[in-house]
Amino acid sequence: MLLEVEDLTVDYGGIRAVDGVSFALDQGAVLAVLGANGAGKSSLLHALLGVSEGTVGGRIRFKGEDIRGRRPDEIVTRGIAMSPEGRRLFADLTVAENLAIGGFRRRDRAAMRRDREEILDLFPRLRERLNQSAGTLSGGEQQMVAVGRALMAAPDLLLLDEPTLGLAPLFIEEIMALIAEIRGRGITIVVVEQNAKKALARADFAHVMERGRIVLSGSAAEMGAREDIVSAYLGMH
Amino acid sequence: MTLLSLVVSGLALGSIYALIGVSLVIISKATDVVNFGQGEMAMFGAFLTLTLLRQTDMPLWLAVLATLPIGFLLGALVQLIVVRPIENAPALNVLISTLGLFFVFNSAAGIVWGFDPHPFPSLFELAPITVGGVAVTPASLGIIAVALSVMFALYLFFEKTRWGTAMRAASMNRTAARMMGIRVEHVAVAAWGLAGGLSVISAVLIAPLTFLDQQMMVSIILKGFAGAILGGFSSLPGSVIGCLILGVAETLFGAYVSTSMKDSFAFVLIILVLLLRPSGVFVTNRAKKV
């Protein structure tokens, strides 16, 4: 198992945002985490990366090592990277600098250059805009920078928090197609999406969260086929 | 004095302001704090440098170079000991604490080194020479050259190095920087340290002209602050230019209008800028960029 999460809790003061979540994830799998606004999806991802603003309880094992309570820089070094909700780019830095910062913890310069080339092949639009400041890009291009920046860390586990939020349909397709491309490189993915149907189409497994708990989990294919489940728990599409 | 020689000495003065102004901006961008104690820390560092000169037979140029690590250490220690513990306190409390730094360093210097002015050796000749028909002091040219070199090194650091880029990233978006594995707490120490180094240089450049005493930096930090505001406060190049303009304008005003009103002039200028161009003189329409 690449990632094992056991009885994970996240508390913000008196509010319990993640309430006893357990699951495991094999190398190379794609997991979709679905759920309504405020269900605790982002809180879960933040806990995995070590950047939670709340108090995190329970166990997080990554590559067999307990990483709960580790600093984010240690976790990034161990192979987890995130494209955060709302993208959070460094707006005044260029695209090239944003990508470079994604690889901040790495020292293998030659491999970084290779990875950068691969990422730019993945997002040809970014190659033309390397020296443009990230804040001036369109929403879809910014999302590509956010994903590319995370990939620059050469992660084994990639966390994607709402990668299609606010994007035009064309970009949504493009980003979703990327998930298949990235998993093809052996990278394990946890993707949080509001766009349930599209996410289920690309994932192997899915967990549905409600008020901090996993209320439903199973194979993505089965869940995607059950219109009743999709509409009952996700109330959409 | 001719206009040109006035401009040169104004630029030298502005260079001193710029080193302090840039220090304030670096700290503010990295940690959201305006450090009113920066000038006093610089003065304190200059006294440490003077002590170093008196206690050892270190050559002057080496002692001036030593101001960088001295200032860095001073800034980094203040960040760790004073600012870090209160970083989540309300902004006003932090502001008051930096005013506290002002008084602590001011009194400490008085207690340790006394309240009389100390002569400070100069790297450069203070007597004017004539260059191409213009009377200038080597000290002015030296100050400008040192400040420009330091600014250029700073530019290379922020634009070309991994750590410099990381510091800019952390100043823009601390949360995202943490997510990328940047240790933002180290960025804060580095920013305070860097600012400490820059401001102690500023103090040892001005000390030979004004003598070193515990009040030496009081008006200089205000001018550095003012010049940085003139340049929009958030941009390093803007702040440098703002400080240079302030230095020249103030010198010309002092020569042609009134010496006694010189300091007030600087502040009238700032108030006008704040009224007419609150985001600084050089900031062009940023709304477009976001």
Ligand SMILES: Nc1ncnc2c1ncn2[C@@H]1O[C@H](COP(=O)(O)OP(=O)(O)OP(=O)(O)O)[C@@H](O)[C@H]1O
């Ligand atoms: N930093 C924080 N401090 C306090 N409460 C928080 C914080 N972050 C999240 N919460 C609360 O925790 C709960 C879960 O939020 P979270 O952002 O994890 O949900 P989400 O499933 O990602 O929602 P969305 O789909 O809107 O992004 C919410 O009630 C939210 O208000």
Ligand SMILES: [Mg+2]
């Ligand atoms: Mg969220």
